[in-house]
Amino acid sequence: MLTLNLLPERYKVEYLFEKKKRFLVFFGISLCLILSVLCALLFSTYLFLVISQKSLAATLEARRQAEVSTRLEAIKEEIQGLNTKIGTVKSAKKGVVFFGPTLEKIIVLVEPGVYLKNISFDAKTKIVNVLGFADTREKVLLLSVALSAGDFVLPNSLISPIANILKEKDIDFSFTFNLK
DSSP: OOOOOOSOHHHHHHHHHHHHHHHHHHHHHHHHHHHHHHHHHHHHHHHHHHHHHHHHHHHHHHHHHHHHHHHHHHHHHHHHHHHHHHHHHHHHHHTOOOOHHHHHHHHHHOOTTEEEEEEEEETTTTEEEEEEEEEEHHHHHHHHHHHHHOTTBOTTOOBOOGGGTTSSEEEEEEEEEEBO
8 A cells, every 4th residue: 555645844754753752652651561560570579578588587586496495495404314413422422431441440459369350330320340350358358448449439339249258269259339
C-alpha cells in the first residue's frame, strides 16, 4: 500500500517530531512500569530475606542457649558428683588416725628377748591390742610397766591378763590399752 504525505514540509517535520516524542513517552512509561514491577519484586524479596534472617538468628540463638544450658547442666552434674566424692574422701580422711607414731613408741619399749606377734588397733574406740612372746616373766612385767608409763597410753587403761605372769619362761602375752 502506498502512503502519501501531502502536508507541507514544516508540518511533516512536526509530525515526525510528534511521532518520535510519542514513542519516547511510550518507551519511558513502559520502562518506568517495568522498573516499578521489578522494584516491587525486589522489595518483596528483600522483606522475605530480612524476615527469614531474623527468624534464623532467633532459632540459632535459641539453639546456642539450649547447647549452653545443656553443657552447663552437664558441668553442674559433674561438679555435684565430684563434690560428693570429695565429701566422701573428706569424711574418710577425718576417720583416719595416724597409728605410725604410736607403733614406733611401742616398738621402742620392746627389749631383747621380747617379740611382738601382732599389734591391732581399733580407730573408732582407739583401743590397741598387743600380742607377743617373751623369754621370761620379768621382761613381760618390764614391758607392762613401760607401757603404763608411756605418754601415748591413757592412764589406768592398760589391761594385762593374769595369764601373762602365770608361767616363768616362754610366755605368750597380751596387753590391751586405750590411746590418748
